[in-house]
Amino acid sequence: MKRVELEKLKGLKIVSKIHQGGVTGRPGQDAPELSRREQRALDQAKGLVPFTAKLNGELVNRIHALAKERNLGLTEVVTELIEKGIAS
Numbered sequence: 001m002k003r004v005e006l007e008k009l010k011g012l013k014i015v016s017k018i019h020q021g022g023v024t025g026r027p028g029q030d031a032p033e034l035s036r037r038e039q040r041a042l043d044q045a046k047g048l049v050p051f052t053a054k055l056n057g058e059l060v061n062r063i064h065a066l067a068k069e070r071n072l073g074l075t076e077v078v079t080e081l082i083e084k085g086i087a088s
Contacts (some may be wrong), residue, residue, distance in 0.1 A: 048075070
């Protein structure tokens with residue numbers, strides 16, 4: 001394929017994404033979801049680092065219930081619990 005044809009295809013992809021996306025920022029509409037790359041960049045800007053650990057299933061259920069009870073995100077609840085545990 002020639003370079004000109006490739007550029008035309010790129011342009012068509014961009015135009016189709018614009019038409020599919022609709023208008024954002026209107027009241028009553030949900031905020032657009034971030035891609036994984038965008039979310040990772042935001043997390044890095046906040047100083048967040050991915051951390052993986054294997055936990056007991058019952059403990060995970062209790063953490064989820066606590067997060068739901070407090071209307072907080074899972075990250076906030078886990079951070080709070082770890083900070084309390086380290087401080088003790």
